Amino acid sequence: MLKVNEIFYSIQGEGTSAGLPCVFVRLTYCNLRCTYCDTEYAFYDGKDMEISEIIAEVKKYQCNLVEITGGEPLMQMDECLFLMKQFCEEGFEVLLETGGSLSIKEIDQRVKIIMDLKCPSSGMVKKNLYENINYLKSTDELKFVIGNREDYDWALDVIKKYQLINKCEILFSVVFGKLEPVQLVNWILEDKLNVRFQLQVHKFIWHPETKGV
Numbered sequence: 001m002l003k004v005n006e007i008f009y010s011i012q013g014e015g016t017s018a019g020l021p022c023v024f025v026r027l028t029y030c031n032l033r034c035t036y037c038d039t040e041y042a043f044y045d046g047k048d049m050e051i052s053e054i055i056a057e058v059k060k061y062q063c064n065l066v067e068i069t070g071g072e073p074l075m076q077m078d079e080c081l082f083l084m085k086q087f088c089e090e091g092f093e094v095l096l097e098t099g100g101s102l103s104i105k106e107i108d109q110r111v112k113i114i115m116d117l118k119c120p121s122s123g124m125v126k127k128n129l130y131e132n133i134n135y136l137k138s139t140d141e142l143k144f145v146i147g148n149r150e151d152y153d154w155a156l157d158v159i160k161k162y163q164l165i166n167k168c169e170i171l172f173s174v175v176f177g178k179l180e181p182v183q184l185v186n187w188i189l190e191d192k193l194n195v196r197f198q199l200q201v202h203k204f205i206w207h208p209e210t211k212g213v
């Protein structure tokens with residue numbers, strides 16, 4: 001049994017699958033409180049669902065791409081691991097969005113992990129579980145959400161310290177409404193940094209505060 005905040009069909013807004021239709025399974029709870037969080041409604045609200053019910057609901061959309069997100073989906077670790085495995089067994093392409101504070105060690109190898117490393121302006125930098133870097137596959141994605149120059153410089157230091165370039169896909173995005181995209185792009189180009197700049201596409205298609213997209 002998992003506590004599920006919402007299941008919805010939309011366009012993937014981030015990462016290397018951006019632009020593709022995707023079914024999102026948003027699980028309840030989060031152990032972090034990022035300053036810029038846009039899914040606070042997932043901290044507590046949700047309904048209990050059996051794994052078979054979740055899979056049946058997702059199948060209704062006839063879409064092979066499914067993302068498990070939150071909140072922090074790994075808060076419900078054992079059941080979430082099982083859910084992802086079951087989706088893989090059913091032939092789905094499975095994405096997991098995680099904040100990077102809980103272990104990704106036991107995740108099925110077929111799952112593409114999109115993991116944050118929280119920058120200083122999130123207020124959650126002390127929660128990063130750096131050991132997780134050891135478990136990232138070359139097909140996984142590591143995301144830095146950058147709110148100011150301090151965050152950017154911090155991200156550069158982490159990339160250097162853990163030799164992250166070429167380890168997996170590195171995503172740089174801005175804290176929406178806090179840092180101008182052009183500023184971040186200019187910094188990346190000035191430093192000739194081999195990372196992927198991204199915008200949260202769904203925030204441009206719909207109103208930035210629209211839920212269930």
Ligand code: SF4
Nearest residue numbers: 030032034037071099
């Ligand atoms: S990890 Fe995600 S859901 Fe949790 S507080 Fe941070 S932004 Fe919000």
